[in-house]
Structure formats: C-alpha cells, structure tokens
Amino acid sequence: MNLRRWSRSLLAVGLLMAGFQSRAATAAPSPAGLSLSYLKTVDPQTCEWVRQPIPSGEPTTVFSFGAECIQSQVWWSPDGAEGLVFVTPDSQEAKPLLWRVALEAKVGKTVDLEGLPLKPVKGSERPRIERVGYDAQGRVIALVFLGREPRKGRDGKRFIHFEGNRYPIDADVVSAGLAVAYRLEGERWKRFEVKGSSSDEGVEHPGTDVLDAARALPSPWYGRGGTLPGREVTQAEAKALDAVAPGQNQSEKWMALPTPGGALFYRAARDLHDDSLYPATPVRWEQGGKPQPLEGMTAPDESTLSTRLQGDLLLMYLLGPETRSAYVYDTRSKKRLGFIDNATHPDFWPQAGKR
Helix, strand or coil: CCHHHHHHHHCCCCCCCCEEEECCCCCCCCCCCCEEEEEEEEECCEEEEEEEECCCCCCEEEEEECCCHHHEEEEECCCCCEEEEEECCCCCCCCCEEEEEECCCCEEEECCCCCCCCCCCCCCCCCEEEEEEECCCCCEEEEEEEECCCEECCCCCEEEEECCEEEEECCCCCCEEEEEEEEEECCEEEEEEEEEEECCCCCCCCHHHHCCHHHHCCCCCCCCCCCCCCEECCHHHHHHHHHHCCCCCCCCEEEEECCCCCCEEEEEEECCCCCCEEEEEEEEEEECCEEECCCCCCCCCCCEEEEEEECCEEEEEEEECCEEEEEEEECCCCCEEEEEECCEEEEECCCCCCC
8 A cells, every 4th residue: 555645645634533442242253462553633733642451441652753643654673562552653754753652651762764875866656664563573674765867887777876786677667766774773874685676656666666675564554455355246245235335336246255254344445536446335244144224324325445364354444525533343253343434544453372
C-alpha cells in the first residue's frame, strides 16, 4: 500500500467521537490478554497510541505525540518490549518523525534522523523514508528511496553514482532512484544495502520494495491496492447477495473471503481514480447457505474494507466519508466482540510468544 496515496483520501474524513463498545454479555470467549492497537485523534495535531482489551476493559494510552494520526504508523519489536512510531511528512516542507517507545513504561524517545540522506538533490524528487521497523535481532531499520537522474556510461548503460559506487538502472525506467537500507547502530545510521530502483507506476517492486531488507519488515495491512482477497462468488451466491443488498453497481462484483467460520462476502467496488477494484461494504456472512448481516455493522455502503485474521477472530477496518472504525468478530459464533470509532490504523496487539 502506498501510504501517501492512502493519506490523501483520508484527510477529508471528519473526526469522530472516540469510544469502545463491547458485547461482553453475548460475546464468545476470546483468548486471554487479547487487545487491539489503534491511533486516536485528540486534536488535529495530537495523536495517541492506544491499547484496548477485547472484548471489554479500559483503554490505555501507550504514547501521545504531536502529529496527525493518519500520517502515522506503529510497529513492535520482536520481544514486544518496545515500539516504533513513525510519522510520514504530509508536505515538502515537513520532516519525518520517529520515536522509540518503551511500552511498559509508556515513555518515548525521539530518534535522530539526521544521519539519513534526506536532503533534496537539485533536479530530483525529495528523498523519503518509505518504511521503518525492526529486524529479527530487534534493531531499528529504515528504508529510504532516493530519486536520482541516471547517468550514461561509455558502454551506453545507465547508472546512478552514490557514495563512491555505481548502481545500474534499467533502460526502460522513467522515474529512477536508489533504494537504500539503513540500520540504527547505537546513535548512528549504517547503510547495509543499496539497489537501483524505480517509482514508475506498474512496476512489480517499486521504491524500496526491491530491497532484500524489505522482506523482513512488516507492511501495513490496511488500505487499497493489490489483489482482491478471496474468490469470486458463484452465480447462485451472487443472486442471493443481490436480493439482500439490491442496487449495486453492475460494473462491480461480489467476492468471498474465507475465514475459519465460513466465508465473509464483500463488494469489490470501483475506484474512480484508476478504475481498479477494492474491497468495500456491504458485507455479509455466509451462514446456513445464505448471506446474513453482521451483528452491529453500521458502516455505510462503499466504505473501504481492510481485513485481518488472527485465529478465529476477524478485524475489519472501515473507512469512508462518514466512518473510520474498527470491528472485531468471532468468525465461528458470528458475535461482534468489539467496535472502536475514530480508530486509525487498528491492529491486533501482539500476544506474548506469538510474534
């Protein structure tokens, strides 16, 4: 997912009142210690990283910082003791921000990014940190894309010169650059991988995705882009879904996402920006051979849908002009275990021993 593109579509979303509603009385049992992570907007320039127990319990603010939630992402260290909060700049003038957060103490420390090559080069796009995270040893990693104009060697082949070395660039690349991986060692950033890359539309591994280091870092699971999850529904399923959710755009289609408790049907909606299809509401359970509504689902049609499974539990992140919310369901009992309004970038909080 391209966070910059995604953030443009969300900046217009109105801020909603925060709150957590649980179905503790009717909910199926959930694993002990299970909780959600999400970002909560306090005001336009203040965001809180919150941990919310499921299916009930008081939310805990892990860290508060001065930035927009929609521009921010969080990650956990392999041992779960520490987290990262990364803020992507929303303008050419703004700078990225990074904090390391001691999760037990709920204290954050600013990470100095001055050692990264983020100063613009004349005639090239501004360098950007595309991803941050931890490697398997718990060291902080930053992946940087440097837009550069290639040169041509005597042999006619193109390359980019960087810190004493030449890196080849394919002849058909239009928006060329370098993908560079850095590791934080003590207080200093150390470069450990560089590859020629591209930010062209349609390339298989754009930007820093070309790096071997990128495979070791988690990617955001929410947002549009990529292959539609699940399978296309059968003609019989489509007919049944059209009957319970009439008036759908005929250029779109129904899809079925497999879960431990049966399929979740969703609508593949049409993106007017590029004509692609993306997961969206309405949604229905497959239950008893028929499509059934989801308990407590209030999101309007055509809200962008992101889903994440953990065991029998399904986390749904719904975004649209009138909603920015997270739902948690038990896929077997079909009970709603939780609902959070004003939830930005929700995720399951990693459980001890399951990271």
